[in-house]
Amino acid sequence: MAVKTKKIKSAGRFGAGYGKVKSKLIEVESKQRKKQICPFCKGTAKRKAKGIWECKKCKKTFAGAVYYLQ
Ligand SMILES: [Zn+2]
Numbered sequence: 001m002a003v004k005t006k007k008i009k010s011a012g013r014f015g016a017g018y019g020k021v022k023s024k025l026i027e028v029e030s031k032q033r034k035k036q037i038c039p040f041c042k043g044t045a046k047r048k049a050k051g052i053w054e055c056k057k058c059k060k061t062f063a064g065a066v067y068y069l070q
Helices: 003-012 019-032
Strands: 044-049 052-055 061-063
Touching: none
Parallel strands: none
Antiparallel strands: 044 052, 052 061
16 A cells, blocks of 8 residues: 555655656656666666666766666
């Protein structure tokens, strides 16, 4: 029951008047879960922390967009 509302909850801190921001945030959150492309070797990069990405292929750690790369 609680798990279902998780996405809304994370966007809920912006308040009810930010409907567009909320939907944008949900979009961003869904992008986060997808694989990201390493800018160096075009391999698969994994998000280590906010804005920190690690490439599985070339093992480079780099700073990128906070939520997703491309
Ligand atoms: Zn790479």
